[in-house]
Every structure is written in C-alpha cells, then in structure tokens.
Amino acid sequence: MLDEQEKVLDWPLARTCPMSVPPELAELRDEPPCAVRIPEGAVGSRRAWLLTRHADVRMALMDPRMSADEGLPGAPVRIQLPPGERPSSFLRMDAPDHGRLRTLVTSDFTARRVRAYQPGIEELVDQLLDGLAGRDKPADLCENFTTQLPTQVIARVLGVPREESERFVRLTRITIGQGDPAASWAAYQELTAFLTELTLAKQSDPADDIISRLASQHVASGRITVKEAVGIALLVLVAGHETTTNQLALSTLNLLLDEELKRQVLADDGKLLPAFIEESMRYWSISQDAIVRLCLEDMEVSGVRISKGDAVVISIPAANWDENVFPDAGRIDVHRDTGEHLQWGIGPHFCLGAPLARLEIELAIRSLFARFPDLRLACDREELPFRHETVFYGLHSLPVTW
Numbered sequence: 001m002l003d004e005q006e007k008v009l010d011w012p013l014a015r016t017c018p019m020s021v022p023p024e025l026a027e028l029r030d031e032p033p034c035a036v037r038i039p040e041g042a043v044g045s046r047r048a049w050l051l052t053r054h055a056d057v058r059m060a061l062m063d064p065r066m067s068a069d070e071g072l073p074g075a076p077v078r079i080q081l082p083p084g085e086r087p088s089s090f091l092r093m094d095a096p097d098h099g100r101l102r103t104l105v106t107s108d109f110t111a112r113r114v115r116a117y118q119p120g121i122e123e124l125v126d127q128l129l130d131g132l133a134g135r136d137k138p139a140d141l142c143e144n145f146t147t148q149l150p151t152q153v154i155a156r157v158l159g160v161p162r163e164e165s166e167r168f169v170r171l172t173r174i175t176i177g178q179g180d181p182a183a184s185w186a187a188y189q190e191l192t193a194f195l196t197e198l199t200l201a202k203q204s205d206p207a208d209d210i211i212s213r214l215a216s217q218h219v220a221s222g223r224i225t226v227k228e229a230v231g232i233a234l235l236v237l238v239a240g241h242e243t244t245t246n247q248l249a250l251s252t253l254n255l256l257l258d259e260e261l262k263r264q265v266l267a268d269d270g271k272l273l274p275a276f277i278e279e280s281m282r283y284w285s286i287s288q289d290a291i292v293r294l295c296l297e298d299m300e301v302s303g304v305r306i307s308k309g310d311a312v313v314i315s316i317p318a319a320n321w322d323e324n325v326f327p328d329a330g331r332i333d334v335h336r337d338t339g340e341h342l343q344w345g346i347g348p349h350f351c352l353g354a355p356l357a358r359l360e361i362e363l364a365i366r367s368l369f370a371r372f373p374d375l376r377l378a379c380d381r382e383e384l385p386f387r388h389e390t391v392f393y394g395l396h397s398l399p400v401t402w
Contacts, residue, residue, distance in 0.1 A: 015393070018386040020330055021285065025318040028052045032304040036313060038076060038292070048076060048292070048311035049304070052318035054325045054340070056301050060314050062347035066293035069094045076292040076311035078391060089235040091349065098348060101232055104218055108157065108210055109352040114359055117157070121360055124152055125367045133371070138378030141398040146249040147241075149364055153356070154240030158233060159202065159209025168194070172238050176290075176391050195230045195237070210236060236353070243286060244357040246387070246394030248364055251280040253384070253398060254332055255369070256377050261332060262369070270366055276334045277361050282341035283332055285317035290391035291345075316342050372402040 013022035028034055029052045036050045051057050060066045070077055070092040090101040107113065132144045151165045160168065171194075174180075174187035199215045206212035214229040224232075254276075255262040265276045291314040295306050306312065319342050321329040326336065344351040351357075369375060377384075378399040385396040 015288075015386070015388060018384065021317040021321050025052050025315060025321065026323075029318060029322060032302045033306070038078070038289075038311070038313060046076065046311060048313050049295075049301075049306055050313045050315060051301065052315050052322075053302060054319040054322035054342070057314050057316065057319035057342060058340075058346060059301070060293060060312060061291075061342070061345055061349065063299075064094070065296045065299055066312060067094050067296050068092055068098075068293060068349060072294055074309050074311075075294045076313075078290050078292050089231045091235050091239075095348070101224065101228060102352070104214065104224065105210060105232060105236065106352060109356060111355055114355045117153070117356065118359060118363070120156060121149075121153055121363050122367075124149060125363055129367060129371045138399045138401040141252065141400045142245075142249050142395055143397065145368070146252065146364070146398065147245045150241040150244035150248065150357075150360055153244075153360055154237060157210060157240065157356075158236055159207055159211040160198065160237070164194070168237060169241065172242055173390065176238065176242065177389055179389050191237075192230060192234065195233045196226065199226055199229050199233065239351065240353050240356070242392050243351075243353075244360050246286045246392050247281060247284065247357065248361050249395045249398050250284045250286070250393075251277060251361060252365065252368065253395065254280055254283070255365070256375065256400070257381060258332070261334070264334060266369055270362075272334045273362055273365060274358070275338070276332075277358060277365075278338040278341065279332055279334055279336055281343040282320045282326065282336075282338050283329075284393060285320040285343060286393040287316045287343070288391055288393050289313060289315065291316065316345075375400055375402045377401075 013024050015022055017023070028050065033049045033051055033056065035047050037045045038048050039045050051060055067075070068091070069075060090098045093101070128145050128148050132139060132141075135144060147169065148165075151169055152162060154160075155162055155165050155168075168191060171187045171191040175184050175191060177184055195211075199211055199219070202209075202212045202215040203220060206216035211229070211233050214224070214232060215226075218224045219226055219229050255265060261276075265272050293312040293314060295308055295310045295312060297308045299306055320326065323329055325340055326338075344354040378401040384398070387394040387396055
C-alpha cells in the first residue's frame with residue numbers, strides 16, 4: 001500500500017535536457033519503486049508506483065497480475081479524457097478480449113505482409129522527397145517528410161482517404177496531448193465519429209484495407225461490433241503514424257548532429273543502418289509515460305510490496321537507459337547489443353506495427369541522405385522545439401537546408 005508519509009513526485013517528469021531522459025530517473029533506479037502522483041481525468045490526480053529498473057519494467061509488461069484493462073474499477077488512465085466512455089482499443093484490455101481483437105489485425109503486420117508494403121512506401125518516399133526538393137530553403141523536414149510519410153502509409157494500410165490525413169493527424173495530436181482534457185475529449189469524439197462513418201461505409205463498399213476487412217468480414221458476421229472495429233482502427237491509426245513520425249524525426253536528428261555517426265551509419269550501403277535504428281529507438285524511448293497498469297493482487301517488486309488496487313506507471317525511458325543493461329546509455333552506440341530494449345514493449349502487448357515502423361524508417365533515411373547528402377540543420381541545436389506536452393516524445397519541427 002502506498003505510504004502517505006513517503007516522498008511523492010509529480011509525474012510526468014520533464015526532460016530538462018531534450019537529448020536525454022529526465023535525470024531523476026537515473027537516481028530513482030538506484031532505489032526501490034517509489035511513489036508518483038499522476039494526473040487523471042479532467043481534474044485531480046492519484047498516487048501510483050513508478051517502475052524504473054529494466055528488470056522491473058520487463059516483468060510488469062509480462063505479468064498478468066498487472067492489468068492493462070482501463071474498464072476495471074480503479075484502473076489508472078493516462079490519456080486525459082473525462083470520465084465516461086473510453087476507447088475500446090485492445091491496447092487497454094486483458095485476455096481474453098485482448099487476444100480476440102488483436103488477432104483480427106495480426107496478419108496485416110506479419111513480415112510477409114510488411115514486405116509487400118515496401119514498393120508503395122518507396123513510391124511515397126520518392127514523391128515526398130521530390131516535393132521537398134522543390135521547397136524554398138530552409139524547409140521543415142517534419143512538415144514535409146517525417147510526418148507525411150508514416151501518415152500516408154498508415155492511411156493506405158487502414159483505408160483512410162488520403163485527403164483526410166491532415167485532419168486525423170491534427171485530431172490525434174490533440175487527443176494524446178496532456179494540456180487540455182476538454183480539447184482531448186472533443187478531438188477523440190470527432191476522430192471516433194469519422195472512423196465510425198468510414199467503417200459503416202466500407203461494409204457495403206470494401207477495398208483491400210484493414211477497415212474494409214473489419215467491416216465487411218468481422219462486423220458483418222457478428223464476430224465484433226462496430227464500436228470494437230472502430231477501437232481497433234483508432235489504435236492502428238494513432239500508433240501507426242504517431243510513433244513512427246516521432247521516431248523518424250529524432251533518428252534523423254541524431255545523424256544531423258553527428259557527422260561521424262552519419263558517416264558510419266551510411267557507409268557500405270547502410271550496412272549499420274538497421275542497428276542504428278534499434279539504438280536510436282532505445283536512446284529516445286519516445287513512449288514517455290503512457291503505460292500504466294492496475295495491480296490485481298498483492299505482489300512484491302524489488303523488495304517493495306505493491307498491493308491489490310494500486311496503480312503502476314511503467315517507465316520505458318528509464319528501462320532503456322538502465323546502465324546495468326545498457327552501459328553508457330546516454331551515448332548512441334551502433335555496435336551495442338540492443339536486443340533487450342523495450343521501445344515496442346514485450347509480451348502480449350508487444351507492438352504489432354514494429355516491423356512496419358522499422359521498414360519505413362530505414363527506407364526513409366536511406367533515400368533522404370542519398371537524395372540530400374549535404375542535408376544539415378538550419379538552426380542551432382538549442383533552438384529545436386521538442387514535444388514535451390504529449391505522451392509520445394518528438395519534435396514540433398526540424399528546420400533543414402542542403
């Protein structure tokens with residue numbers, strides 16, 4: 001049980017240095033799990049346990065006693081939506097509902113299926129880089145490339161009309177923002193209504209995309225409801241572009257800031273590029289504080305008793321910078337063994353879209369620096385506008401010239 005007398009930190013902790021995780025996480029990792037205060041709903045907050053050690057985080061992501069189900073009484077909520085109806089995303093469910101819904105889109109993200117997406121992704125990359133080349137310099141790489149590519153890829157995969165992409169990016173970013181709960185709720189409702197209308201339309205006019213299959217096969221057969229189909233589509237939409245968008249921009253930034261790193265990564269036809277992408281994922285750990293759990297029974301974590309009903313915050317950035325697993329964690333090392341990084345989670349909630357994200361980032365970086373070998377920052381490093389106010393870390397813009 002949380003001790004009312006112990007020190008409680010306000011969460012989320014700010015990344016005071018944009019190129020690192022919050023310094024408090026390193027200090028906390030030397031101690032057992034501590035208490036934090038997390039904001040919940042439109043007003044108020046609650047106390048929770050913060051897990052920062054790699055071993056503890058890994059355990060919590062896999063242990064069925066740590067529930068992801070937001071529908072349970074007392075379950076912590078990180079996306080700041082008012083009380084009431086919540087997304088029916090399987091990300092926030094436990095077995096058996098989690099497996100029942102996740103299985104419906106598993107085949108869309110297999111290695112074979114992802115390889116089939118490659119020609120279309122390469123075509124999009126070329127089109128976007130053609131557009132960038134025609135822009136006045138300096139140009140915003142986020143606006144013209146790193147946001148556009150994942151957005152258009154996931155729109156194609158899902159079956160969202162391309163002309164709606166700007167709208168769903170705007171609504172998604174408001175929904176997952178942490179500054180205005182009322183605005184988040186309104187954006188979520190608009191995004192849900194848009195996907196509901198699209199799902200209903202595709203029941204009678206399906207194409208080769210995820211929403212069409214959900215609507216014409218699984219909703220039509222009664223296997224799932226329209227609400228469940230929309231929840232799946234919403235998760236794929238948000239996760240499919242928001243994570244990749246931010247990771248691509250930050251990975252590109254690493255190369256723009258370090259000429260020797262760029263030379264190593266792009267040498268020998270980019271032989272080290274896949275290793276760099278994994279290391280950049282570990283380094284940035286863009287999922288700041290979105291992963292929360294409800295403890296279903298009394299248990300012990302690193303010598304601390306966590307009681308049934310306690311909330312738990314799982315810090316991926318802290319785990320991925322654990323010096324016991326990743327020595328000198330604050331340095332990009334393309335020769336490091338990154339097999340244990342937890343950027344995409346582990347266990348039943350491991351991110352289905354990880355193979356697609358890796359492919360997009362690799363194709364994007366290869367083509368970007370082949371097309372613009374002299375690409376460089378068009379501002380001082382200190383002027384870069386990082387995104388702190390959302391559950392996914394990233395950049396608002398990335399000014400470049402060539």
